[in-house]
Amino acid sequence: MLLNQLTHIDELKIIDSNILKNEDIYLTSTSNLVNNNVLSIIEEEEIIKLNPKEGNFFVLNSTGKFNSLEKINVLFSSIESQVEALKTLQNILTNNFKFTEKIYTVISQDLGLEKLLTTIGDQFKDKVCLLDSNKKLLYNPYDFNKVSQLFPLKYISATSSRLFAYLAFENNHDEEKNIIDYLNSIISNYVYREMKKLQTSYDSFYDSLKGLLNKDFSDEDFELLKNLNWDINDYYEAYFIKLEGGLFKYREMFVHGNRFILDNPQYLFSVLNKNHLIIIINKTKLNKEKIHEEILDFIRKYKLDYYSHNLKNNLLDLNKAYSLAKYIFENEVGLQSNGQNNLHKLFYSRIGNLDFLNILIPDELGPLLEHDLEKNSEFLQTLYLYLLEERSLIKVAEIMDIHRNSVVYRINRISELVDIDFEDLKVRYNLLIGLEILKELYPKLITL
Numbered sequence: 001m002l003l004n005q006l007t008h009i010d011e012l013k014i015i016d017s018n019i020l021k022n023e024d025i026y027l028t029s030t031s032n033l034v035n036n037n038v039l040s041i042i043e044e045e046e047i048i049k050l051n052p053k054e055g056n057f058f059v060l061n062s063t064g065k066f067n068s069l070e071k072i073n074v075l076f077s078s079i080e081s082q083v084e085a086l087k088t089l090q091n092i093l094t095n096n097f098k099f100t101e102k103i104y105t106v107i108s109q110d111l112g113l114e115k116l117l118t119t120i121g122d123q124f125k126d127k128v129c130l131l132d133s134n135k136k137l138l139y140n141p142y143d144f145n146k147v148s149q150l151f152p153l154k155y156i157s158a159t160s161s162r163l164f165a166y167l168a169f170e171n172n173h174d175e176e177k178n179i180i181d182y183l184n185s186i187i188s189n190y191v192y193r194e195m196k197k198l199q200t201s202y203d204s205f206y207d208s209l210k211g212l213l214n215k216d217f218s219d220e221d222f223e224l225l226k227n228l229n230w231d232i233n234d235y236y237e238a239y240f241i242k243l244e245g246g247l248f249k250y251r252e253m254f255v256h257g258n259r260f261i262l263d264n265p266q267y268l269f270s271v272l273n274k275n276h277l278i279i280i281i282n283k284t285k286l287n288k289e290k291i292h293e294e295i296l297d298f299i300r301k302y303k304l305d306y307y308s309h310n311l312k313n314n315l316l317d318l319n320k321a322y323s324l325a326k327y328i329f330e331n332e333v334g335l336q337s338n339g340q341n342n343l344h345k346l347f348y349s350r351i352g353n354l355d356f357l358n359i360l361i362p363d364e365l366g367p368l369l370e371h372d373l374e375k376n377s378e379f380l381q382t383l384y385l386y387l388l389e390e391r392s393l394i395k396v397a398e399i400m401d402i403h404r405n406s407v408v409y410r411i412n413r414i415s416e417l418v419d420i421d422f423e424d425l426k427v428r429y430n431l432l433i434g435l436e437i438l439k440e441l442y443p444k445l446i447t448l
Contacts, residue, residue: 001025001096002182003039003056003073008175011088015062016076022178023056023073026097028089030082032057039075041085047074060085096179099123103183107190113198114141114229116187120167124180127170130191133163138195139266143288148172151180155192164192201227202265209271209280215319225315228265234284236311238318239295240325241277241304253277253298262294278322280315305329308337362434364418369438371417372445379417382410384435384446387428 002024007017026037033040034055041058042050044066053070062076079085099119106116113130118141121128129140131150150166167184201224208221225232247254255261260270260279267285271278281291299306307328309321328335328346339346368379382396386407389395393411397404414420421427439446 001093002178003075004178005176006039006075006089006092009092011092012058012075012085013078014075015078016064018068018072018074018076020071020073024182025056025093028058028086028093030086039089041082041089043082058085058089100186103186107187112229113139113191113194116191116194117141120183124169124173124176126173129168130195131166131168133165135166138165139198141266141285142170143266143286144170146170149174151177151184153184153188153191155188165195197227198265205265205269206259206271209269209278209318210273212316212318213271213273213278213322217316230282230285230315232315233313234282234315235313236315236318237281237283237308238311238321239277239279239281239306239308240322240329241279241299241306242329243275243277243304247272250298250302253302262291267291273322276322276325278318280318306336307339309339360434361437362430364420364431365434365438367417368414369442369445377410377413378445379410379414380435380438380442380445381447382407383414383431384439384448386411387432387435388448391422 002022003017003019004022006012006025007014007019023036025039027035028039028041030041032042032046032050032052032055034052036056039056039058041060043060044062047057047059048066051068051070052072054072056073058075058077059066060077060082061080062078064076066074066076068074077085079088102119102123103116105111106119117128117130117139121142127142127144129142129144129147130138130153131147132138135150147168147170149169149172151169152163153165153167154161155164167180167187173180205221205224205228208217208224211217211221222232243250247258253261258272260268260277262268262279263270267282268291269280271280279295298304307325309324311317311321324339324346327333328339333346335346365380368383371377372380378400382400385396385399386393389399393404393407396407400407420431435446439448
């Protein structure tokens with residue numbers, strides 16, 4: 001920990017300081033050791049007698065008597081107890097050492113950018129991200145918008161040194177500037193290498209997604225996924241959007257040719273396949289739902305057909321979900337999301353194309369259908385709700401917003417037109433299934 005940092009720690013009760021060289025302190029001692037990395041705890045009278053010519057000193061119970069012309073570093077404190085000072089300083093240095101150790105562990109074990117940034121964020125109790133040299137977002141595991149303070153990251157090689165990015169904090173850390181600058185000197189080259197690797201993986205993963213649509217996902221693709229800090233078993237959601245006409249029509253949706261404007265290697269990738277835009281969102285990495293609304297904004301603006309589906313914990317299900325989306329588009333099912341929760345729509349849209357469908361509809365419904373088409377009588381709608389609500393006249397009246405007596409009249413008229421045994425469970429069940437089929441074929445006659 002740098003000496004300048006210690007001056008900002010309240011527990012040390014620093015009154016004044018005289019720091020000529022900002023040494024990195026690892027240890028504290030009560031034996032007046034002279035070492036660049038040791039802070040010696042000393043009484044004011046003792047340091048006056050000693051009058052050292054070098055070293056780093058923490059002066060107890062200071063009244064400001066000591067003044068040296070030598071090149072030494074001195075922290076003046078109002079702490080009276082040597083034991084208290086030793087304990088406080090050692091705890092501070094130990095915690096700092098643990099943090100530095102965590103940073104070196106991330107780097108040595110190559111745990112990736114997300115682990116590095118979350119470790120830094122935990123230490124400074126703040127949200128932190130990476131910006132490029134033009135202060136544009138590079139990587140942001142916390143998914144936050146406001147940045148208050150930037151600290152430059154410089155790549156240093158044997159032949160050159162250049163600023164390539166910034167470590168960006170949501171809040172100000174003026175008092176911790178020295179330690180963050182020191183931290184950046186440790187992490188800069190690692191961040192540079194990781195960003196290069198991330199960009200390479202980012203560019204290559206588009207081809208991996210195209211392969212995945214055709215059930216082709218190789219060991220190399222798995223490695224790219226790992227480089228992006230994604231896992232095959234993360235929680236994914238996919239959007240399938242049908243585009244009509246050339247991409248120029250949707251130019252506001254894309255950047256750099258055919259990349260969707262919201263693409264972000266932290267949590268979102270897209271790929272174009274013929275006239276379909278497929279968007280993959282890693283919901284394990286995404287901390288908020290704003291991205292969904294942004295996608296829907298484009299969909300609403302261009303009045304696009306779309307279908308979204310949770311892949312849950314298997315990215316390899318993308319091919320199946322895409323096949324389902326294409327079926328929905330080709331058959332004009334009108335389903336936009338949650339196919340698992342709308343199985344009846346998918347089922348009836350499929351059998352609706354079958355030539356033998358008419359022989360599946362119970363005979364009793366034929367006269368009622370004919371009567372509704374000719375007289376606009378709402379018999380099918382009334383019967384559907386009557387069976388669905390387990391023959392409750394009151395509930396049917398409430399749903400249709402009519403008087404209970406009107407429901408009674410319609411049920412009586414239905415019984416005059418066709419012979420229905422409402423006491424037979426099997427009859428009621430078959431009628432309800434038949435009405436569900438008619439509901440898909442004649443959506444204006446039967447609504448819910």
